[in-house]
Amino acid sequence: MKPILEIQNISKKFRIGGDSGGYKTLRDNLFPKDRKKKDKTEFWALQDVSFDVFPGDTIGIIGKNGAGKSTLLKILSRITPPTKGKIICRGRIASLLEVGTGFHGELSGKENIYLNGSILGLKKTEINKKFDEIVDFSGVEKFLDTQLKHYSSGMQLRLAFAVAAHLEPEILIIDEVLAVGDAEFQRKCLGKMEEVGNSGRTIIFVSHNLPQLQSICKQGILLEHGSIKFNGKTNKTITEYLRAKNAEGVIDVINMPKVIKSDLFQISSFRFKKNKDFFEQENIEMIICFIVTGVINELNIGFSLSDLSNNLLIECRSSGTYPSYDVKPGEYEIALQIKPQLKNGVYYLSLGANCSSGNLEYIPHVAEIEILPTLTNIELWKNNSNGLLITNSTWSINQTK
Amino acid sequence: MEYEIKPQKGFSLNFREIIQYSELFYFFTWRDIKVKYKQALLGFLWAILQPLFTMLIFTFFFGNLLGVPSDGIPYPIFAFSGLLMWNVFSSGLSSAGNSMVSNAHIIKKIYFPRLIIPMSSVLVAVFDFFMSFIVFIGLLIYFQMDVDILKMCLFIPASLLLTIICTFGMGSFLAALNVKYRDFRYIIPFMIQSLMFLTPVIYPVSIIKYQWAKYIIAANPMAGAVDLARAAIINKPIQTDLMLISVISAFLFLFIGLFYFRRTEYYFADIA
Numbered sequence: 271m272k273p274i275l276e277i278q279n280i281s282k283k284f285r286i287g288g289d290s291g292g293y294k295t296l297r298d299n300l301f302p303k304d305r306k307k308k309d310k311t312e313f314w315a316l317q318d319v320s321f322d323v324f325p326g327d328t329i330g331i332i333g334k335n336g337a338g339k340s341t342l343l344k345i346l347s348r349i350t351p352p353t354k355g356k357i358i359c360r361g362r363i364a365s366l367l368e369v370g371t372g373f374h375g376e377l378s379g380k381e382n383i384y385l386n387g388s389i390l391g392l393k394k395t396e397i398n399k400k401f402d403e404i405v406d407f408s409g410v411e412k413f414l415d416t417q418l419k420h421y422s423s424g425m426q427l428r429l430a431f432a433v434a435a436h437l438e439p440e441i442l443i444i445d446e447v448l449a450v451g452d453a454e455f456q457r458k459c460l461g462k463m464e465e466v467g468n469s470g471r472t473i474i475f476v477s478h479n480l481p482q483l484q485s486i487c488k489q490g491i492l493l494e495h496g497s498i499k500f501n502g503k504t505n506k507t508i509t510e511y512l513r514a515k516n517a518e519g520v521i522d523v524i525n526m527p528k529v530i531k532s533d534l535f536q537i538s539s540f541r542f543k544k545n546k547d548f549f550e551q552e553n554i555e556m557i558i559c560f561i562v563t564g565v566i567n568e569l570n571i572g573f574s575l576s577d578l579s580n581n582l583l584i585e586c587r588s589s590g591t592y593p594s595y596d597v598k599p600g601e602y603e604i605a606l607q608i609k610p611q612l613k614n615g616v617y618y619l620s621l622g623a624n625c626s627s628g629n630l631e632y633i634p635h636v637a638e639i640e641i642l643p644t645l646t647n648i649e650l651w652k653n654n655s656n657g658l659l660i661t662n663s664t665w666s667i668n669q670t671k
Numbered sequence: 672m673e674y675e676i677k678p679q680k681g682f683s684l685n686f687r688e689i690i691q692y693s694e695l696f697y698f699f700t701w702r703d704i705k706v707k708y709k710q711a712l713l714g715f716l717w718a719i720l721q722p723l724f725t726m727l728i729f730t731f732f733f734g735n736l737l738g739v740p741s742d743g744i745p746y747p748i749f750a751f752s753g754l755l756m757w758n759v760f761s762s763g764l765s766s767a768g769n770s771m772v773s774n775a776h777i778i779k780k781i782y783f784p785r786l787i788i789p790m791s792s793v794l795v796a797v798f799d800f801f802m803s804f805i806v807f808i809g810l811l812i813y814f815q816m817d818v819d820i821l822k823m824c825l826f827i828p829a830s831l832l833l834t835i836i837c838t839f840g841m842g843s844f845l846a847a848l849n850v851k852y853r854d855f856r857y858i859i860p861f862m863i864q865s866l867m868f869l870t871p872v873i874y875p876v877s878i879i880k881y882q883w884a885k886y887i888i889a890a891n892p893m894a895g896a897v898d899l900a901r902a903a904i905i906n907k908p909i910q911t912d913l914m915l916i917s918v919i920s921a922f923l924f925l926f927i928g929l930f931y932f933r934r935t936e937y938y939f940a941d942i943a
Contacts, residue, residue, distance in 0.1 A: 284941070346676070348676055349678040350938070351676070351677070352677065352678055354679060355678075356678075358678060359672045359673065359674055359675070365781065366782075371777055371780045372777045372781075376709045377705060384698065388695050388698040391696070
């Protein structure tokens with residue numbers, strides 16, 4: 271079987287720097303300020319990227335910000351040409367680098383379905399045929415004749431995704447569009463994507479959301495500094511990515527913005543013992559170092575986990591183990607281990623300390639912790655616990671009559 | 672279906688691709704027309720009122736107060752026949768010139784032949800033409816003009832075609848330049864204003880004394896287009912040499928515009 275996409279030695283160069291940023295003014299061209307200084311700073315966003323995609327493949331592309339993911343998608347969707355190399359395509363590509371491209375606030379919902387659909391490459395007859403389905407999926411049928419500018423952002427998003435979900439190209443390219451919307455709608459989108467993936471369509475998907483990638487893609491490509499670092503099964507790629515991410519090591523706490531600080535006490539470093547991302551109900555191990563410059567009575571160190579909307583979920587303090595802990599000047603290291611019963615998601619970790627004479631230090635958002643779903647069963651209904659916290663429950667059901 | 676994505680060089684019109692995307696072309700035009708008149712109380716009526724008011728003002732100042740000659744036809748008809756084409760040019764050029772920048776958000780997110788955008792901008796102006804053409808017919812009847820229908824059917828479409836060629840050529844050139852040099856946002860309105868003086872909208876070419884000046888004006892393709900439109904209603908032979916200059920110049924603009932646009936369009940998404 272011939273690959274549906276052959277990506278051969280793709281490289282992309284950008285010029286960076288220069289006084290006017292992106293675009294030039296006429297004056298710059300007519301009267302170049304300094305010919306010798308004419309900025310020649312080159313930046314290779316992609317270097318020598320090659321891989322093959324076969325029909326039915328679902329490929330997730332991961333990498334840190336600036337690794338070249340979006341540039342690769344832009345080249346694949348023909349928005350920008352590569353500087354070197356070539357791509358052979360053997361199918362119709364539809365790219366979704368954004369949901370609702372071309373939406374116009376002055377037009378009604380119905381008109382926008384047609385406009386957006388045709389921008390995404392649907393024929394008018396195709397839109398006619400799928401119109402009811404699209405409206406159904408979006409759940410905005412009541413407002414079809416209302417101007418889009420009166421829609422809530424959530425409704426706009428639903429409508430946009432509904433159109434996008436009904437594209438039927440051979441190759442679908444998606445850039446992090448699912449990272450928006452409420453949880454219920456995200457689940458709906460995810461379901462639709464899985465459906466598309468299972469129907470034998472080829473998908474290339476970029477996301478920072480590892481659980482999403484895991485559930486949609488069979489294969490993963492890890493990009494680093496514009497080249498491919500790893501290409502293989504999705505979970506292997508994710509592991510590789512996490513390893514690279516954690517290799518960055520110790521978090522420099524000293525220079526972080528602090529809400530409370532004192533001369534006597536300073537947290538000097540913080541790191542996770544193994545990795546920074548954990549699976550549900552996995553032990554989280556951390557090493558915290560602090561420096562004491564005077565005598566402190568009843569030192570009490572604490573950490574907390576809060577969710578993205580800053581709701582405090584967990585707070586633990588050392589005073590449980592060390593009720594009245596007096597310390598002399600010196601450097602100390604704490605080994606801390608917790609097993610939070612949290613659902614998958616991203617959480618913020620904050621650190622603080624106080625003593626008998628008052629607060630010593632408080633540093634919000636020292637680190638982000640990503641808790642991944644247990645990979646074996648992603649579907650929610652298979653889990654025996656749902657909600658913010660994972661709880662083990664013991665059931666006993668008896669028939670009494 | 673098999674195609675290649677590779678570094679872009681050179682120049683090709685690739686009309687086949689534009690035809691493939693003809694529906695999108697239609698949707699863009701439809702969107703622009705709809706949006707243009709959407710929140711206006713009088714809606715499409717503005718396409719009629721605008722040239723009508725301009726004509727009235729011109730008639731008052733140039734026709735009545737200044738006594739500008741009008742080749743033997745009533746001044747309102749004279750001015751309106753010129754405005755008919757001039758408005759296509761001025762509104763088409765200004766929207767086409769800004770079209771790539773104002774659609775930058777789409778260009779950065781999805782691929783389609785970029786030429787569709789300035790093309791549909793020009794087409795919106797052509798839509799306005801048909802609206803004001805109705806008024807023109809009304810005026811002809813009101814002033815009881817003796818019109819040769821055959822001449823009208825020949826010269827008006829020819830004039831419109833010349834206008835479209837010229838507007839599209841210059842429009843796509845300016846659109847591409849505007850992406851690279853935002854200065855053109857300010858240059859375009861000024862340019863249109865200056866060109867109006869070089870176009871015999873308010874005055875007839877016949878009052879120009881110097882022959883060389885006539886040639887300069889003829890190099891402006893819109894002069895030819897306006898002359899053609901008037902030839903439909905005035906019993907006066909067309910000056911072939913001047914017309915030839917205008918036609919050649921229009922095609923020159925078209926070629927330069929298309930060439931420059933096609934050469935630079937690949938990088939629009941990077942710099943827009």
